[in-house]
Amino acid sequence: MKKVLLLTCVLCLAASLAGAADTIKIGVMAPLTGAWASEGQEMKQIVDLLGEELNAKGGLLGQQVEIISEDDGGDPKTAALAAQRLSTQEVIASIGTYGSAITEASQNIYDEAGILQVATGSTAVRLSEKGLQYFFRTSPRDDDQGKVIARTIMEKGVKKVAVLHDNSTYSKGLADEAKAILEEQGIEIVFYDALTPGENDYTAILTKLKAAAPEIVLATTYYPETGLLLRQKKEMGWDVQLVGGDANSNPDLIKIAGADAAAGYLMICPPVPKDLPSEEAQNFLAAFEKKYGGTPGSIWAVLAGDAFLVIAEAIKATESTDPEELADYLHTSLKDFPGLTGLLSFNEKGDRVGDVYRVYTVDDQGNFKLLQ
The missing domain is CATH 3.40.50.2300 (Response regulator)
Structure with a gap:
């Protein structure tokens, strides 16, 4: 048996x-x-x-x-x-x-x-x-993205830019890429610091940002934090424009911020699904x-x-x-x-070949709208 x-x-x-x-x-x-x-x-x-x-x-x-x-x-x-x-x-x-x-x-x-x-x-x-x-x-890659972000900011004709990141591999890396290009072009970086991801209140760092008097803010944070920044910036009555990277290509950004607070936000990312x-x-x-x-x-x-x-x-x-x-x-x-x-296609490093980045804004209805 x-x-x-x-x-x-x-x-x-x-x-x-x-x-x-x-x-x-x-x-x-x-x-x-x-x-x-x-x-x-x-x-x-x-x-x-x-x-x-x-x-x-x-x-x-x-x-x-x-x-x-x-x-x-x-x-x-x-x-x-x-x-x-x-x-x-x-x-x-x-x-x-x-x-x-x-x-x-x-x-x-x-x-x-x-x-x-x-x-x-x-x-x-x-x-x-x-x-x-x-x-x-x-x-x-972020170096390609950094070029598009810097170009988008420079096209605004601003002279003073604040840069905010979250110290992560992606966020700080992208911030540094764009910052270097902007400084090479003579744009003053009036603020450069990191927030702590996962927090519920960013009014303290927004207050420091406002005191630096930037004409535009580059926030290379992920969408949960960027959504809060947009909402709390609106609540404190500060109407400076935020620009962000592709980690914000998610409709939850607008849900967190609210359509009114997100309106006018600029995002550099590959095409969103509806635009493929x-x-x-x-x-x-x-x-x-x-x-x-x-x-x-x-x-x-x-x-x-x-x-x-x-x-x-x-x-x-x-x-x-x-x-x-x-x-x-x-x-x-x-x-x-x-x-x-x-x-x-891929190169010898395994990177995707070709530029796929686009510039989006958020319209008054809370939709991502392709600009270029």
Whole structure:
């Protein structure tokens, strides 16, 4: 009887292992909880939907694609644990995440495990300056963004600018990029300091900002903090214009600030989902709305979709799931791939090639409106 039970267990284990080998596993690391949960939930939804569509067409290399999601909570320590969990689950690639500091906490884990990583909402320059073979990103870099921000501010004809960041990898990096360009052009930086993210009251630092008498404020903070800054600035009767970066490309910014306080805000970011030009993008957004009852609020979730698409394209083109072959293909052979957010190619560092930044404002109705 014991022998029969042992044989049964062995057969069950073998069947389980065979079943695992029948799928191609792709990980998603995203902030499914925490302050950025709206971003992470939509990242997961988009990748899940693309996976379902691909599987309905037969999958990849005769196998179904299995999406395995892990919550990084928008926190570097949690992200490291999430990356470690994914690296033990036979994923060949990992998509994500949102937040440069969060992605940075996972980079070495994926690289040492030989897992392809395609970041989606992480724009800090230094992420791709480390020579990591398996690191790519569908989002652009902060040095490109800093140029557009500086140009947008200079076009206003102002001479005194305040710069506010939150000391994170993304926020301080972008602030420094734009600040350096502005100073080179003779613009005076009358204030440069950091706030503490996650607080509920920024009136003290707004009071210091106002005392510096800037003609415009560059706040490279994330949307929860920027929304509060806009609302509390309005409450204290200060009508200086705020300019921000792509970490504010989320409709929750306007919900937090209120439409009246957000009106006139300037944001530099890739196109928001409704402004994506291609027929493929609009068809996918229609499919997303049919499945989930609304359209994605943020471009960062759509960039997670692009990450899935380029991973799938590399697997199809190489007829392989070997990360080294996939990385080589993405570095050298993927050219002008039609992604959801536009044509995709990567350079030798794994950075997306091409300028995708646009300038938006918030209109009186609380909508992001494309300016240029």
